[in-house]
Amino acid sequence: MSARTAIGIALAGCLVTALLWQRTAGFSAFTYETWRQVEVAREAVPVSDWRLQDAQGDFVRLSDWSDQTLLVGFIFTRCPTVCVALGSRYQQLQRTLQVGTSTDVHLLSVSIDPDWDTPPRLDAYQRRYDGLQASWTVARPADAQVLDDIIRETGLRVIPDGLGGFAHSESLHWIRDGRLLRISDWRDPELETMITNGG
Structure with a gap:
């Protein structure tokens, strides 16, 4: 050589x-x-003040929870796999919020299928897991631009599966004061402790 x-x-x-x-x-x-x-x-990521429509049909923004840390998961109500697991996980985390004294964390599930996931369908999803509005909001992006912003700002992967559903991230996103602070695995056994400590 x-x-x-x-x-x-x-x-x-x-x-x-x-x-x-x-x-x-x-x-x-x-x-x-x-x-x-x-x-x-390594470095928190800025996110815009997403405009969402919740399961009651009301419009909300991330800034409506400016005094709390949001634990955001992404779902679609037709999903028969991971979104079922995420709903069950949020049900468990909601119990943690109920028995704890901290009100510093709010659970937020955001649909990545806003055309299908109307407020009544979001409400049915939330009721399936005994979701209480005081600690858990289920919502959809108010329009296509908001969904685009969410995907771009979080780096979320959303891939149509050709069968009317999506392959997407299972991770949970910690957002406070317009910044994405942390991304957690939904199976992380430390989530309850993190919620108790305010994120």
């Missing part, structure tokens, strides 16, 4: 290593979801 070839291989190796370092957040994230979690943990 010539010296020129060896130098070329070494440079290519350095370039690949640098790209991997950048794409994996310093070799700490090897999936897109993990990468999002690491990036948000």
